[in-house]
Amino acid sequence: MAIPTAAESPASTHESVGSKVRAALAVGKVRWGMLALVFFATTLNYIDRAALGVMQPILAKEMNWSTMDYANINFWFQVGYAVGFLLQGRFIDKVGVKRAFFLAVLFWSLATGAHGLATSAVGFMICRFILGLTEAANYPACVKTTRLWFPAGERALATGIFNAGTNVGAMVTPALLPLILSVWGWQAAFVGMGLLGLVWLVFWAINYYNPEEHPKVRQSELEYISKEAEPEPTKVPFSRILRMRGTWAFAVAYMITAPVFWFYLYWLPPFLNQQYNLGISVTQMGIPLMLIWLAADFGSIGGGILSSFLIGRGVKPIRARLVSMLIFALCICSVVFAANASGLWGAVLAISLAVGAHQAWTANIWSLVMDYTPKHLMSTVFGFGGMCAAIGGMFMTQIVGYVLTVTNNNYAVLFVIIPSMYFLALTWMYFMAPRKIEG
Numbered sequence: 001m002a003i004p005t006a007a008e009s010p011a012s013t014h015e016s017v018g019s020k021v022r023a024a025l026a027v028g029k030v031r032w033g034m035l036a037l038v039f040f041a042t043t044l045n046y047i048d049r050a051a052l053g054v055m056q057p058i059l060a061k062e063m064n065w066s067t068m069d070y071a072n073i074n075f076w077f078q079v080g081y082a083v084g085f086l087l088q089g090r091f092i093d094k095v096g097v098k099r100a101f102f103l104a105v106l107f108w109s110l111a112t113g114a115h116g117l118a119t120s121a122v123g124f125m126i127c128r129f130i131l132g133l134t135e136a137a138n139y140p141a142c143v144k145t146t147r148l149w150f151p152a153g154e155r156a157l158a159t160g161i162f163n164a165g166t167n168v169g170a171m172v173t174p175a176l177l178p179l180i181l182s183v184w185g186w187q188a189a190f191v192g193m194g195l196l197g198l199v200w201l202v203f204w205a206i207n208y209y210n211p212e213e214h215p216k217v218r219q220s221e222l223e224y225i226s227k228e229a230e231p232e233p234t235k236v237p238f239s240r241i242l243r244m245r246g247t248w249a250f251a252v253a254y255m256i257t258a259p260v261f262w263f264y265l266y267w268l269p270p271f272l273n274q275q276y277n278l279g280i281s282v283t284q285m286g287i288p289l290m291l292i293w294l295a296a297d298f299g300s301i302g303g304g305i306l307s308s309f310l311i312g313r314g315v316k317p318i319r320a321r322l323v324s325m326l327i328f329a330l331c332i333c334s335v336v337f338a339a340n341a342s343g344l345w346g347a348v349l350a351i352s353l354a355v356g357a358h359q360a361w362t363a364n365i366w367s368l369v370m371d372y373t374p375k376h377l378m379s380t381v382f383g384f385g386g387m388c389a390a391i392g393g394m395f396m397t398q399i400v401g402y403v404l405t406v407t408n409n410n411y412a413v414l415f416v417i418i419p420s421m422y423f424l425a426l427t428w429m430y431f432m433a434p435r436k437i438e439g
Contacts, residue, residue: 028221030214031149035158037208038142039165041105044200045138046169046265048112048131048193049077052124053269054174054289055186059124062186067409069121071401074266075394077128082390084136089383090238092137093376097144098208102201104137109197116187132390139366139386140379147370147378148211151225152317153308155370156324160304160363164297167359170265171293174286234376241380249432250369251385253425257361258389259396260418264355267400268292271411276344288348295352296359303328303360307367318435321368322426324360329422331357336419339412354418361422365429372434 052059056070065073092100111130118124142162150158180189209215211222241247272278272288303324310320335354341347366382373381403413 026220027224028218030217030221031158031211031225034145034149034208035162037204038145039162040200041101041204042138042142042162042165043169043172044105044193044197045108045135046166047173047196048108048135048169050170050173050265051177051189051193052128053266054177055181055189056270057273058181058186063120063124065121067405068401070270071397073121073124073128074262075397076125077132078262078390078394078397080129080132080134081136082132082387082394084133085140085383085386085390087133087383088137089140089379089381089386092140092144092379092383096210097141097148097379098204098210101137101141101208102204104134104141105197105201105204108134108137109194109201111194112197113191113194115190136383136386136390140383143366143370143382144375144379145208147373147375149225151227152371153311155317156304156307156321156363156367157301158304159366159370160301160360163359163363163366164300166261167293167296167300167355170296171290174269174289178286236377238380241377241384244381245432246369246372246434247381247384249429249434250365250381251388252432253365253429254385255388255392256421256425256428257358257365258386259393260421261355261358261362262393263396263400263414263418264292264351264358266397267411268351272344272347274409275339275347275411278344288344291348292352292355295356297356299328299356300359300363302356303363304367306360307364316435317371318368318433321364321371322430322433324364325368325422325426325429328357328361328364329419329426332361332422333419335415339410339415365425368429368433372437374437 052073056065059065060070088100088104108131111127111134114130115124115127118127143159146155146158146162177189180192209217211217211225269289278288306327307317307320307324310323311317315323332354334350334357336350338347338350338354341350369382369385370378400414404410407413
């Protein structure tokens with residue numbers, strides 16, 4: 001039986017933002033510490049991913065990669081990512097987020113370090129496949145943590161904050177990698193990234209607990225984060241999860257839009273390098289990429305703030321997410337102007353607005369699936385959607401490689417297609433997303 005989500009009290013709609021923040025902190029702050037852990041995990045996750053795009057010119061020259069070699073390396077990451085999403089999501093729900101995420105970060109750190117031993121495109125394909133298989137745990141684990149620790153009114157903001165780690169990772173990478181490459185070489189860069197993951201593991205093992213098990217959480221905070229009515233946790237066969245309307249509402253919409261971010265991550269450095277003859281340095285390639293990912297940070301957190309504000313004004317959570325997603329889909333249209341911009345900074349501006357709006361969209365679609373999915377099924381539903389998104393990413397990677405090959409690296413067609421994907425996904429979500437928690 002469907003159980004309605006908790007609504008904000010009428011009195012809350014008249015409170016100032018400052019008073020709401022003070023009231024939320026007064027009930028306890030432990031949940032923000034848990035959010036910090038998944039934020040840093042996401043940052044490391046994207047340092048590992050973004051590094052390949054930044055180093056692509058060096059690696060392509062050293063190993064004689066073609067455009068399709070690079071596309072295939074990213075394709076095999078997506079294959080591992082697709083398989084990993086399905087397996088990791090189910091595994092997290094079965095054994096718990098603490099144990100499952102610890103194992104995932106351990107193995108993805110080892111896989112990252114192993115890139116330093118690769119000597120060919122095939123070697124990188126193998127390493128990227130294993131990396132995708134293990135890194136797929138990141139988002140099911142982060143979303144599960146957010147679902148466990150945050151009520152509906154804070155969920156989009158919390159999601160935007162931890163997802164901002166993707167942009168921090170993508171921003172830090174072009175700032176630090178040129179120095180590491182010039183002093184120690186690309187092999188050392190991969191080993192160093194792997195070691196960072198092992199450091200994070202220590203903090204996770206010591207500090208993470210589920211809400212009801214945490215030794216420092218106050219009763220007031222427990223009551224605050226569990227005020228929504230929930231169905232009793234039961235063992236649910238995977239076949240039943242596949243029959244849930246909300247599973248497919250999220251999976252299809254996410255499959256359509258998630259690959260766009262991977263396109264930005266993998267292909268923006270080659271695009272800027274080709275279009276404006278940039279080199280791999282902080283001043284040439286680093287600053288434009290850092291500005292783009294900084295805009296993405298603002299979008300990620302701002303997107304969460306918008307729907308949380310609407311909920312605080314009395315708008316039902318699902319409707320607040322959908323309205324926010326429409327606004328951000330309109331902003332994404334700016335990317336159409338990137339390929340034919342008159343100069344580097346015009347292209348950076350157009351891309352920055354689109355990437356920021358994408359991250360704002362993502363904060364809301366993730367929060368939306370949390371709004372109607374029971375806690376004990378969260379990672380499985382998200383993992384299935386993530387698998388579909390990764391499959392979409394596999395096809396998009398091949399399409400991008402093919403389009404750029406036959407058009408002599410003309411990105412204009414790709415930038416025109418991107419905005420339409422969001423409106424298609426939004427229409428699907430509007431008609432398919434459940435308005436209550438599915439039991």
